[in-house]
Amino acid sequence: MSTESKVRAVTTSRLKQMKEQGEKISMITSYDYTMASIVDGAGIDIILVGDSAANVMAGHKTTLPITLDQMIYHASSVVRGVERAFVVCDMPFGTYQGDPLTALNSAVRIMKESGSDGVKLEGGEEIIDPVKKIICAGIPVMGHLGLTPQSVHQLGGYSVQAKEEAAAEKLIADAKLLEEAGCFAVVLEKIPATLAKRVSEALTIPTIGIGAGAATDGQVLVVHDMLGMNKGFSPKFLRRYANLHDIMTEAVEHYIADVKSCDFPNENEQY
Numbered sequence: 001m002s003t004e005s006k007v008r009a010v011t012t013s014r015l016k017q018m019k020e021q022g023e024k025i026s027m028i029t030s031y032d033y034t035m036a037s038i039v040d041g042a043g044i045d046i047i048l049v050g051d052s053a054a055n056v057m058a059g060h061k062t063t064l065p066i067t068l069d070q071m072i073y074h075a076s077s078v079v080r081g082v083e084r085a086f087v088v089c090d091m092p093f094g095t096y097q098g099d100p101l102t103a104l105n106s107a108v109r110i111m112k113e114s115g116s117d118g119v120k121l122e123g124g125e126e127i128i129d130p131v132k133k134i135i136c137a138g139i140p141v142m143g144h145l146g147l148t149p150q151s152v153h154q155l156g157g158y159s160v161q162a163k164e165e166a167a168a169e170k171l172i173a174d175a176k177l178l179e180e181a182g183c184f185a186v187v188l189e190k191i192p193a194t195l196a197k198r199v200s201e202a203l204t205i206p207t208i209g210i211g212a213g214a215a216t217d218g219q220v221l222v223v224h225d226m227l228g229m230n231k232g233f234s235p236k237f238l239r240r241y242a243n244l245h246d247i248m249t250e251a252v253e254h255y256i257a258d259v260k261s262c263d264f265p266n267e268n269e270q271y
C-alpha cells in the first residue's frame with residue numbers, strides 16, 4: 001500500500017491559471033506504471049486513471065464491473081511512474097452515488113492507498129452532496145457531464161448527449177453547480193461543440209472535452225485509442241496518433257517467425 005503523497009508540478013491552481021492564460025490542458029488516460037512514465041515524460045498535464053480500464057485493460061463491455069480495489073491497483077501503479085502530471089482517479093460505479101459518507105470513504109481510500117492527486121465522479125445535481133462531502137475533506141474533485149458511461153443503461157447507449165435545448169440548459173446548470181461545490185475541473189463528454197463552448201465560457205474552472213469540439217479548455221483521450229491499439233473503436237472524435245495495433249502485431253509475428261526458424265536467439269543473444 002502506498003501512503004506517500006507528494007505535490008507534483010501540475011496542481012489545481014496551475015490548471016486554473018492555464019485556463020485564465022488561454023493555455024490548453026492536455027489529459028490522457030493511463031492504467032499502469034510503464035504507460036504512465038511514458039506519457040508523463042512526454043509532458044502531459046493530467047493523467048486520468050479512467051474506469052475505462054474496465055474496457056481496455058479487462059475487456060468488459062461497460063465500465064460498470066470495475067471495483068474500488070481494482071481502481072486503486074491501477075492508480076497506485078500509475079502514481080509510481082509519474083513525476084510531473086496531476087493524477088486523477090475515477091471513482092467506480094456504485095462507490096459514490098449513494099450516501100455522502102460512503103462516497104467520502106471511497107475517495108479517502110483512493111487518495112490514501114494510491115497516492116492520486118484527485119478523484120473524478122460522473123453526474124451533476126444528483127451527486128452534488130457526495131461531491132461536496134469529498135471536497136470538504138480537502139480532496140480535489142473533477143466533474144464529468146454529458147455522456148456519462150456509468151449510466152449507459154439509463155442513457156440507452158453511447159450517443160451524443162444534450163442535443164435538445166432543455167438538456168443543454170440542464171447540463172449548463174449542472175456544470176455551474178459542480179463549480180459552486182468546489183470542483184477544480186469538469187470533463188464534457190460527447191456533447192455538441194456549441195454547447196461545450198457555452199459551458200466553457202460560463203465556468204471559471206477548466207473544461208476538458210472528449211468528443212466536445214475545440215472550445216473546451218483542454219482535451220482528453222483514452223491512451224489505447226489515440227495510440228491506435230484498438231482497431232474496432234473509431235468514433236468521429238478520435239484522432240489516432242500511431243498505429244500500434246499493426247506495429248505490435250508485426251513485431252510479434254516477426255518474433256514468432258524467428259523462434260520457429262531458429263534465428264532467435266543467435267550466438268550474441270546467449271550466455
Ligand code: KIV
Pocket residue numbers: 029048049050051052053090187189210220222
Ligand atoms: O474512463 C475514462 O477513460 C474517462 C474518459 C473517457 C474521460 O472517463
